[in-house]
Amino acid sequence: MSDDLLPLAEVYARYEPVLGLEVHVELNTASKMFCSCATEFGAEPNSQTCPVCLGLPGSLPVVNAKAVESAIRIGLALNCEIASWCRFARKNYFYPDMTKDWQTSQYDEPICFNGYLDVEVEGEVFRVPVERAHMEEDAGKLLHLGGATGRIQGADYSLVDYNRAGVPLIEIVTKPVFGTGPKAPQVARAYVSALRDIVRALGVSDVRMEQGSLRCDANVSLMPIGATELGLRTETKNVNSLRSIERALSYEIQRQGAILADGGKVKQETRHWHEEGYTSPGRSKETAEDYRYFPEPDIPPIAPSREWVEELRATLPEAPAARRRRLQSEWGFTDAEFRDIIGADALDLIADTVALGCTPAAAKKWWLGELARRANDAGLELDALAITPAQVAELQSLVAAGTINDTLARQVIEGVLSGEGSPGEVVATRSLAIVSDDGALLEAVQAAIAANPDAAASIKAGRQQAIGALIGAVMRTMQGKADASKVRSLIMESLS
């Protein structure tokens, strides 16, 4: 793109980035926020609507208790205070994704406020202050048709599906995050990642960024180092992966840096992230006051009793950060090894595999090795591979029992991934079990020695490294279905 960019090192030498993150989490309740329509993803368009979520006159919204419960649990997990009394508010805007011409949201009385989340970047802990977590509803989905494909510019008309309208959302907003310096983009990523882990552990959302059940808008501004007044910020939307959060912020920091270094002024605006690696100005006409918020008269205030809040606090799962520390020490991995596991998004998979009897080392070896490679080749997330922790645990038990070796195990994985059944079934149907019949093995050893007299002579003369050639020959004869250490000892016995 045509934006001037100041190299990151120069930006950070002169300016302090200040972050602000807004994350929307779509809850996984069975029914919508204010009506009993299903929330199921992928249903026939407009088949999950009723007078309430279509905003028809005279319809009355009634709050989903489970959604309030989930909001409170998220707030508690983020160390927030829970309002003793709060209201919904109407956020007025005119766009066909919202039937009522307002979004039912919360304004100056969020249900959760004043919390924080500690995140770690390269061993350094940053406290991200959370301003609020409030309840609101999702909007419908627009399909732009005619003109340019799928884009709004040049579209002749749009088609609307209101199945998603009214699905409960929790919006989590940070306070300005200071003091990250050059680590700002990584802190933002670590925050969203930690938030995702927490929400997943709570079990209140699928938190899949690629499916839109977790969405992030990233704000950033720059201020000269030593200054106290915040700079003008931009809000980048459409940031749909952890990697994009980091990239989009790096880009904005460099773009703003170039403007400021040139004596210019950053325009406070909404920008859109493009996966090609740049942001472009968006065009949102509304400012906060244009939304003309006012209390929602149709929904009575929410006043969570302190007993209820404490009951919910007792249901919180172990905090992900604490769980990581516990697992790392239980499994005995180094910091670097454990970072690899986190980075590969393999913690839950390995934990589940270990829980099914696999050793931590073997679980890590399979998930971060062969399976990570195959997921990468297929362009899939690790947990989207067609193999379960139970199957990996079974695979390793077959290796441990000597039924297969690591080489054969890779073929077993291939079979499981192509839907041939469990590891045991694949071993049976593909006849992959190691031959334990000593007679057949001994025969192959004798043949290998006879075919490689030079190697045999070398070994007899004490040059043990020559044994590799003989082992290789035996394994070829056995089509890999032999235990290499057993082959080695049989060769040595035969030559002694």
Place this chain on the structure above:
Amino acid sequence: MADMALSVAEVAKLADLARIELSDEELARLAPQLDLILQSVAEVSEVAGADVAPTSHAVPMENVFREDVVRPSQSVAAALSGAPVAEDGRFRVPQILGEE
């Protein structure tokens, strides 16, 4: 009309936000009318003393919840029955410019 609470420019802005196209003549005619409505409503706040808290709800209730239970939605045909135009099981609306 020197002390209008609502200026022509503000009405133009509101019309723009509401995506209603108004001519200069319409703005000149509607702005004073809307202003009069606002002034009339504002008189209510003169009646209410400082000791009367702003009321957002007509009924003094709290925590009106429903269980998270799915009930059947209406049919797609019923959902679309009030739509001026429908296509492909969806509501068809004119192109919307100026926003994304």
